[in-house]
Amino acid sequence: MIGPELREAAVLLGAAGVVGVLAHRLRLSTVLGFLLIGLAIGPHGLGRLVGEVPALSFLVLHEGSVHLAAELGVAFLLFMIGLELSLDRLWRMRALVFGLGGAQVVVTGALIAVIAWLFGNEGAAALVLGAALALSSTAIVMQVLSEGGRLGTPVGRAAFGVLLFQDLAVVPILFVVGILGAQEGGGAFGLLLGVAGAMARAALAILLIMVAGRVLLRPLLRIIADTGSHEAFLAVVLLAVLGTAAATEAAGLSLALGAFLAGLLLSETEFRHRVEVDLGPFKGLLLGVFFVSVGLGLDLAAILEEPVWLPLSVLGLVALKVLVLLALLRLSGEAGAVSAETAVLLAQGGEFAFIVLALAEGNGLVPPETARFVALVTGLSMAATPFLAMLARRLGRRLEVPEDAARPGPSEAELAEHVIIAGYGRVGRAVGEILDAQRIPHVAVDADAARVRRLREAGAAAFFGDAAQAEMLALLGADRAAALVVTMDRPSTALEVVRAARAAWPRLPIHVRVHDEAHGRALLEAGASAVSPEVTEASLQLGEGLLTALGVPEAAARAAIAERRDAVRRVLL
Known part of the structure; x- marks a missing residue:
């Protein structure tokens, strides 16, 4: 007999596989695919047919059965977002987060x-109800932006700023709901005092987590990285994510906020790209479970019970949020195309609305029928997000003016026409010094954690990771790089890097340091653009110095060595 946990895991994994294949074949958003799968295998889909076909019960899931995995999916999403930020960048975004984001929550919540x-x-x-419906879906919007490669664009930055404030605002919203339920009619002063106390405790908890993380996390990761154990490194990173999430939950905050703080802590270390590569699949799979859980809660038959008010409420929510955000974005100085696209993209309800509504219903603040109706409005608006995203993108393109289209976002501008140096030992550092002298931007990746630590202390843009992983090179901007330079000592490792890079980026120039002519030929066959045999080059330089010392004119010596170098290249090619 198959246990319920094993059955649920098998159904979820099967659903993830089906969504991945169909979304790729039909060129659909995976978010929409997971929502539809959740609707199909939920109690309001196949669940309605179990009485007639009992065998279908194996495929049916209920919303509560995947609750923890869905929560972890949102937590890992926020962790990856934090990993792509830094405290400095977050501080630079303070006007966007606390200004625009704060205004959106207050104005939208008040109007609703x-x-x-x-x-x-x-x-x-x-x-x-106003507070619950003012929130948008961080999980769905960020996934849609990520799939479209638009996280670093002005739209991505504006959307993230608003969503981040909304996630932070969940803490005082939940506290206000609790106070209203416990002290009905208790007065505005008591409410404000309670909110201030809750915010102070939250700020103290965040400060303690950040200090403890800085003191303990980076040294621990360096010790683990020095051992070379990939399993131990991954285990410590997972412990950091889940441990920080558990700490924030114990402090009365959300799991997602704790995971975001863990990402921020790791974003300033040399390990962030390695962590992003390792945890990417976990985030994607668990986030898929979250989207399935939203689909499980959708009851399309309920539209028949409220055939007028339910669709009108969804349309009204979307229209109101679009108008408010459009006005605020324009007032903040954003371009018309960015404002319109961001406003439509954030027009849905959010996952935290379900938590707020459940707490309010439990405290007797909102009648059960009202909470159910608003939850349906929220769920249907979230399900419509992939369509809203397509509408938003078309609207943005239509309104885009040439100067807006030509303006790159910071993330694109930071890594463009740069050089990636794979292996930053003696040869790699020499190449880096040559590039520095010519003011050519470059970034390095090395598998030696101690070396990366020393380089970062010296101010170098070096990261810990495996350059043979295409995902790592992608995070370093290989699609926009001017060249990849491979300087590894081990011939087999250099060969793996060249094969991975050439398979992913056919037009990327790849220059490789090789040990001998045989190694050079193998690398050229694997896709290297040019190779420089280390032993041959050293002997040529020694020969040039020797000829000059023996009285041969410098010009003649250089010409002789150049001729010999060309002969070696002809042999290699």
Whole structure:
């Protein structure tokens, strides 16, 4: 007999495989695919047919059965977002996060609260509904932007700034809901005092986590990296993510916020690209489970019960959020195309709305039928996000003016026409010094953690990782690089790097340091653009110095050596 946990895992893994294949073949968003799969295998899909076909019960999942995995999916998403940021960059985004994001939550929440009050809800219930529906879906929006390669664009930055503030705002929102439920009619002063106390405790918890992480995490990762154990390194990183998430949850904050803090801590270390490569598959799979869980909760038959008000409420929510965000983005100085695309992209409800509504219903602030209706509105608007994203992109292209289209985002500008140096030992450093002298930007990757640590202390842009992984090279901007230079000592490792890079980027110039002519021929066959035999080059330089010392004119000596160098290259080619 198959246990329920094993059955659920098998169904989820099978669903993930089906979505991956179909989304690739049909060129659909994987987000939409997971939502539809969740709808199909949920209690409101195949679950309705179990009475007639009992065998279908094997395929049916219920929303609560994947709750933990769905929460972990959102947590890993926030971790990866934090990993791509840094505290310095977050501080530079403070106007976007706290200015634009704060204004969006306050203005949208207030307008929705007024509308809810006009429809007969009590003041406390209207306030809760406004706060819940002001939030957008971080998980879905960030995944859609990631799939489209638009996280570094002005739209990606604006959307992320708003979403990050919304995630931070969940803490005081949940506390206000708790206070309203426990002290109904307790006065505004008590409410403000409670919120201030909760924010102070939250700030203290975040500060302690950041300090402990800086003191303990980087030294621990360096010790593990020095051992060369990939399994131990991955285990420590997972412990950091889940441990920080557990710490924030214990402090009354969210799992996702803790994971985001763990990402921020690792973003300033030399290990961030290696971590991103290792944990990418975990994030993708668990986030897929989250999207499936949203689909499980959708009941399309409920539209028949509210054939007018439910669709109108979804359209009204989307329209209101678009208008508010469009106005705020334009006031903040964003271009028209960026404002329109971002506003439409963030027009849905968010996953944290379900948490706020559940708490409010449990505290008696919102009637069960109202909470169910608003949850349906939220779920349907989230399911519509892939279509909203397509509409947003078309709208952005239509409104885009040439100067906006030509303006690169910071992430593209930081890594463009640069050189990637794979292996930063003696030869790699020499190449880096030559590039520095010519003011050519470059970034290095090396598998020796101690070496990377010393280089970073000296100010070099060096990262710990395996250059033979195409994912690592992609994170270093191989698609926009001017060249890849491979300087590894081990011939087999250099060969793996060249094969991986050539398979992923057929037009990328690859220059390789080789040990001898046989090694050079193998690398050229694997796809290297040019090779420089180390032994041959050293002997040529020695020969030139010797000829000059023996009285041969310098010009003649250089010509003789150049002729010999050309002969070696002809043999290699």
